Amino acid sequence: MGDAMWAGTVSLAGHGGDAIEAYLARPLDPGSYGAVVVIHHMPGYDEATKEITRKLGAHGYLAVCPNLYSREAPGASPDDAAATARALGGVPDQRLVGDVAGAVEYLRSLEGANGKVATIGHCSGGRQSFLAACSLALDAAVDCYGAFVVSPPPADSPLRIGPILHLASDLSCPLLGLFGADDKYPSPAEVRELEAALSEHRKVFEFHTYEGAGHAFFAVDRPAYRPEAARDGWDAIWSFFARHLAA
Amino acid sequence: MCTYRTTVLDVRGSGKGAQGWFPVTRATVYLDHPVHAPYEHALNVDLLNPDLGAGARVALELDPASARALAESILSALAAAPAGLVAAELHEEP
Numbered sequence: 001m002g003d004a005m006w007a008g009t010v011s012l013a014g015h016g017g018d019a020i021e022a023y024l025a026r027p028l029d030p031g032s033y034g035a036v037v038v039i040h041h042m043p044g045y046d047e048a049t050k051e052i053t054r055k056l057g058a059h060g061y062l063a064v065c066p067n068l069y070s071r072e073a074p075g076a077s078p079d080d081a082a083a084t085a086r087a088l089g090g091v092p093d094q095r096l097v098g099d100v101a102g103a104v105e106y107l108r109s110l111e112g113a114n115g116k117v118a119t120i121g122h123c124s125g126g127r128q129s130f131l132a133a134c135s136l137a138l139d140a141a142v143d144c145y146g147a148f149v150v151s152p153p154p155a156d157s158p159l160r161i162g163p164i165l166h167l168a169s170d171l172s173c174p175l176l177g178l179f180g181a182d183d184k185y186p187s188p189a190e191v192r193e194l195e196a197a198l199s200e201h202r203k204v205f206e207f208h209t210y211e212g213a214g215h216a217f218f219a220v221d222r223p224a225y226r227p228e229a230a231r232d233g234w235d236a237i238w239s240f241f242a243r244h245l246a247a
Numbered sequence: 248m249c250t251y252r253t254t255v256l257d258v259r260g261s262g263k264g265a266q267g268w269f270p271v272t273r274a275t276v277y278l279d280h281p282v283h284a285p286y287e288h289a290l291n292v293d294l295l296n297p298d299l300g301a302g303a304r305v306a307l308e309l310d311p312a313s314a315r316a317l318a319e320s321i322l323s324a325l326a327a328a329p330a331g332l333v334a335a336e337l338h339e340e341p
Contacts, residue, residue: 043280043282046282072301073300073301076300076301076302077301077302079282079283079306080301080302080304080306081301082282083275083293083295083301083304083306084295084297084301084304086253086275086277086293087253087255087273087275087293087295087297154252156252156253156254157252157253158253158255159253216280222280222287223285223286223287224280224287
């Protein structure tokens with residue numbers, strides 16, 4: 001397999017058929033590839049998330065990141081768009097599921113797609129990755145420190161979302177969860193509660209909680225970056241996708 | 248961590264953003280990860296005008312001690328104003 005890749009902006013049909021902006025990275029060699037929807041974090045459709053999308057492309061996956069703020073702030077810079085979305089209360093869950101469903105259909109339609117699709121998200125995107133996997137027929141999902149799966153947001157948060165633990169019985173695919181032991185959103189106790197719910201419903205999951213790591217330990221451009229946890233986490237992701245996204 | 252705690256309030260005034268001056272109508276205040284400031288967490292303030300689009304924004308990311316000092320300076324400047332100078336504005340309904 002060669003390592004040539006294409007990456008750039010595309011348009012896809014999201015929730016309600018709305019045309020939304022998205023960032024695609026894909027290998028150029030003819031072949032059969034698994035696919036991944038990258039769900040960006042609350043700071044938006046930013047450079048860091050596009051880098052994650054390209055990393056997936058470089059590892060031989062068709063990867064697309066929909067801009068979840070396409071409607072609130074078309075054409076705006078990612079930080080301005082994120083500020084607007086925050087003031088408006090974040091992305092409604094139903095619309096998120098519709099946008100991810102559109103991204104899944106888009107990926108399955110690409111030349112070389114083997115039909116297998118996963119989601120991955122960090123922070124708010126981690127929760128949304130779990131939400132998508134409980135709402136859509138997927139082949140794998142990765143939740144990196146997603147908050148508010150088990151507990152609601154703080155009372156003074158404008159986020160119009162609630163806990164989604166009750167959806168655990170609907171999880172459609174294996175779930176990989178990557179968490180920091182020092183995180184408070186989600187706390188290790190919340191992670192254990194999620195584990196218990198998944199066990200109760202006999203779901204396939206694999207959780208790793210890293211000591212010495214807190215929230216956002218994958219973020220190479222933030223002080224929270226923890227290289228050892230991030231490296232091990234990426235290895236877990238590659239192994240997980242190799243098992244669940246192969247044709 | 249992402250704290251997600253955000254205060255949203257209506258404001259009146261003007262701000263200077265990337266496209267020049269514009270009327271600001273809304274502010275959000277939150278302690279969370281900054282986009283640019285080299286801190287794990289910052290006190291972030293966005294002064295916005297949603298009617299003018301996402302780009303109508305003046306953004307601040309301050310280390311918490313700076314944010315507290317700024318807030319106290321704002322309050323003391325208002326408190327030190329001669330009687331009658333700002334009282335009318337302070338008591339006027341937006």
